[in-house]
Amino acid sequence: MLSGSLPITDANQHEHMFRGFEKSIIMGGALLVDFFFLASGTLLSYLLLSDLKKYKSVNLLRKVIIRFLRLTPTYMVVVFFHATVFHRLGSGPLWESVVGRERDRCQANWWTNLLYINNYVNADRMCMITTWYLAADTQLFIVCLLMVYIIGRWPPWGYALVATLSSLSVLIPFFNTWWRREEALFLPFTE
Template sequence: MGHRVPRYSSILWGVCMPSSCSSYDLEEELSQKLSGLDISVRVYNTMCTVKNVNRPYSFGKTLSITFFLAIILLLSMGTILDDGKEGATNFEKLLNAFSLKRNLRKVFDLSEAGSRVKGVDAFRGMNAFALLIAHKSMAMAHSPFVNKTHFSAVFGMPWAVIGRSAIVYTDSFLYLSGFLNAHNLFQELERKGTIDMKSRLLARWFRLFPLFLSLMLFCTYILPDVNNGPQWNLVVEEHSRVCEKNMWKSFLFIHNYFGFEEMCLTHTHQIGMDMQLYVATLPLMLVLWRFRRLGWVLLVGIAAASTVLRYLAIHWYDISMFVYYGISTPKSLNYTRQEEQQGGIAPPIKKKHILLRAPDI
């Protein structure tokens, strides 16, 4: 598995050869050259790349290009035709929604709103920056010119735990999302006495899905053609193949239940959890509003069950809450699976874990 987790225990060779040769030719040649060293050779055809040769057009690629051209057209028309007035027709309202001038004003609007909670935006900004650093450090480990021995030594220092404990930042986002959702739902209940679940679910879906779809289409069909190189297929192309196969799970926001290895855009597992928890929040807040004592019993019971389940998951699967040098790949994947599913656990099947160590070179 190399599309997300760097493979410290592998020696990666990049071999240049004529484009008329195949992966089987290289495999046979290397097997003959290394036959006296008792080394088996396997060259994967999917890891081969030819410079300046793009993948053939497919339905998904055609759909992606059409989608992004339509977005660019709407952005251009909305920005040029925006006269600062509210649209009268549905088409004018649609164009206003894509106006860059109108949206930039909203992004940088610092006026206070009644439903706004002070300080939350700054806290989310710090969490986002910390997560960016944690993910960037993982991406740096893929670089072939990084001294991985030195990188591992630095990454294993005590202060580096702020990058190895990404769970702190992801869970903080879930906490903030739950807090803001509950805050807004209680305000709606005070005004109306009920929750319009249909409109809220639709609003949530339209808020997340278009941007999520754009990211998946770009990384699956556009990004692989942006560049090439010895490790481009290992990371970018491999991720693209996984997305082509499993993108439908992300459309339904259930991709966090099917394993880290087969997940399209693994860093988006939090979106699936956030959507599922949002759906669960709606009836829970309604019960808490109407039946205060029963609501508090449910809240305390769910919190206690979640804590117990997480403890059992760590105990049963021998999970480490931190990434550290020397951690086995199965152990690391067990941790990510349980973190993505947030407590949906069962007693494990005992497996033999092999510790993968970097070769002495």
């Protein structure tokens, strides 16, 4: 059994790390990412509605381009570093199997990171797995821009769109979980 890249010597101790409310908050941090999506969407909605009220029009493409130019240069330097240099900076028994695999993935899939689609395209061979958040946040940024713009310009259609998408965001995971007979919550322990 592996935790990240390190072998687990005592599975009971590892499993104990996830038990209890206070431990689950820290160890289950991936579930807390939803808060950051909520905060990002709330701030974007507020700013976009303020701009629509003040200027009566907003250039959505300009907002996407500004975000792209703000994030992408630094992001691509880090991807380039992982694809070319990082694997040469260390060694060890697991170094090549972990860092070498990361290098290979970054060399093959750097373009999915550039387009912020790495959480959908070749997701099983993702370059820098933690960057799924940047892709998801960028995708939600674009969806939020469109939704808030529609709400600001055509309120009845916008509210209908929000109600429809909100319903689908609950129903699709529910039926997917029910149909596959999966656990409704992420449970990192076996019992």
